[in-house]
Every structure is written in structure tokens, then in C-alpha cells.
Amino acid sequence: MALRTADRIAEQAKAILVAEGSEAVSMRRVAGAAGVTAMAIYRHYPNREALLGAVAERGRADLAERWRRRPREDNPRAELRAVLNALLDFALDQPRLYALLHSEPPWHEDGVARDFRSDDSPALNAVVAAIDEGMHRGVFAPDDVWEAALSIVALLHGLISLHHAGRLGVSDPEFRVLCGTAMTRLLHGISA
Incomplete structure (x- = not known):
């Protein structure tokens, strides 16, 4: 279950990045788009850099x-x-x-x-x-x-x-x- 949530979070971050650029990717915004709480996102990605790293790896x-x-x-x-x-x-x-x-x-x-x-x-x-x-x-x-x-x-x-x-x-x-x-x-x- 956690893997699917992490993937969903990364996909939402990628969608925001593709539409608006990396500066538009914030933890709060991605959490909202992924349907998780702002604090829950940190269970999967400790910070914005790790989240952008996941998007880049994908x-x-x-x-x-x-x-x-x-x-x-x-x-x-x-x-x-x-x-x-x-x-x-x-x-x-x-x-x-x-x-x-x-x-x-x-x-x-x-x-x-x-x-x-x-x-x-x-x-x-x-x-x-x-x-x-x-x-x-x-x-x-x-x-x-x-x-x-x-x-x-x-x-x-x-x-x-x-x-x-x-x-x-x-x-x-x-x-x-x-x-x-x-x-x-x-x-x-x-x-x-």
C-alpha cells in the first residue's frame, strides 16, 4: 500500500512539474493533488528535494x-x-x-x-x-x-x-x- 501511495505522490508531483515547472512543486500542493495529508507525504518523501529526486528518477x-x-x-x-x-x-x-x-x-x-x-x-x-x-x-x-x-x-x-x-x-x-x-x-x- 505504501508503495502505491509513494508512486501516486510522485506522479502528481510530475504532473505539476510538467504543467508548471519545478518551482510549482510544493509538498502541500502535491499532497493535496495526491489525496494525502500534508504531513502524510513526509512518510514517503522526507523533503521536496527527495520528491523531485523521485520524479527525476522516474x-x-x-x-x-x-x-x-x-x-x-x-x-x-x-x-x-x-x-x-x-x-x-x-x-x-x-x-x-x-x-x-x-x-x-x-x-x-x-x-x-x-x-x-x-x-x-x-x-x-x-x-x-x-x-x-x-x-x-x-x-x-x-x-x-x-x-x-x-x-x-x-x-x-x-x-x-x-x-x-x-x-x-x-x-x-x-x-x-x-x-x-x-x-x-x-x-x-x-x-x-
């Missing part, structure tokens, strides 16, 4: 599942573009959840921040796998796979952050074109 798990279910490309260059497009889709479809996972403090249920080389970043791990395969097949020049992946993801993340902040002044379709052009420029630099 978000990472959902994103990892999205990566696992998507069709794979045989060509490493096409696979890398598919991975980056999936990340872009997520960022545009779920901007507030994307921000929680990528732009805000590293929320984890246990309160411990993790390095990107951990299994904590489904997006980065998918980029690493595509680049590593491309390097092994001679499509991409030999390099440090983690640094190459981080460079690519950092470029896309920076563009996404600027777009979410309204700093680029382009529509979502125009933004997709901009991202594709930026990735072409970057990938040309790592091609064999």
Missing part, C-alpha cells in the same frame, strides 16, 4: 525506456542522428521535465549527484554507444568516445536551453533545422 527511467524501444539504424552516422533527434523530441515535447533532468540541480532520490559517465544519463549513453560503434567501424575518427559524446550533447543541450529560454526567436520547426545544421557542422569535424 523521468530518467522513462527516457531510458524510450531509447530502448526506438528502432535502431545500421549506419552509425544515421544512428547518431536518430539518437540526437530522439533527445530533441523529448526536449521539445517535455520541456519542463527535460529541464529537471538536464538543467536544474542533479535531483536524485538519494541526494547524491552522479557523473555523466554513470548510467544516469540515458541520452548521453545512447550517444556514446552510437559514436563508439562509428569509431569501431571507421565512420568516425578515433577519439575519446566520452569527450566526443559530451561535446555533441553539450552543443545540443546549449541550443535547447537557448530555445527554451526564448533567446533564439525561432519556431520549433525552425529550431529543428538549426539543430540539424549545427550537428552537421560538428559531425563533419569528427568524420573519418
Whole structure:
């Protein structure tokens, strides 16, 4: 029973976050939405940070599942573009959840921040796998796979952050074109 209540609380916190952003997630508001008392929520989550950590953990798990279910490309260059497009889709479809996972403090249920080389970043791990395969097949020049992946993801993340902040002044379709052009420029630099 407690697990179901904790899940319901986390789902209500996620719904508020997706609709309004993390700043709108308060223990009292989530408790009301989940149908529990304000004090009862603390039996499942000791503080707001732990609750946001639970939302982030679920978000990472959902994103990892999205990566696992998507069709794979045989060509490493096409696979890398598919991975980056999936990340872009997520960022545009779920901007507030994307921000929680990528732009805000590293929320984890246990309160411990993790390095990107951990299994904590489904997006980065998918980029690493595509680049590593491309390097092994001679499509991409030999390099440090983690640094190459981080460079690519950092470029896309920076563009996404600027777009979410309204700093680029382009529509979502125009933004997709901009991202594709930026990735072409970057990938040309790592091609064999």
C-alpha cells in the first residue's frame, strides 16, 4: 500500500512539474493533488528535494525506456542522428521535465549527484554507444568516445536551453533545422 501511495505522490508531483515547472512543486500542493495529508507525504518523501529526486528518477527511467524501444539504424552516422533527434523530441515535447533532468540541480532520490559517465544519463549513453560503434567501424575518427559524446550533447543541450529560454526567436520547426545544421557542422569535424 505504501508503495502505491509513494508512486501516486510522485506522479502528481510530475504532473505539476510538467504543467508548471519545478518551482510549482510544493509538498502541500502535491499532497493535496495526491489525496494525502500534508504531513502524510513526509512518510514517503522526507523533503521536496527527495520528491523531485523521485520524479527525476522516474523521468530518467522513462527516457531510458524510450531509447530502448526506438528502432535502431545500421549506419552509425544515421544512428547518431536518430539518437540526437530522439533527445530533441523529448526536449521539445517535455520541456519542463527535460529541464529537471538536464538543467536544474542533479535531483536524485538519494541526494547524491552522479557523473555523466554513470548510467544516469540515458541520452548521453545512447550517444556514446552510437559514436563508439562509428569509431569501431571507421565512420568516425578515433577519439575519446566520452569527450566526443559530451561535446555533441553539450552543443545540443546549449541550443535547447537557448530555445527554451526564448533567446533564439525561432519556431520549433525552425529550431529543428538549426539543430540539424549545427550537428552537421560538428559531425563533419569528427568524420573519418
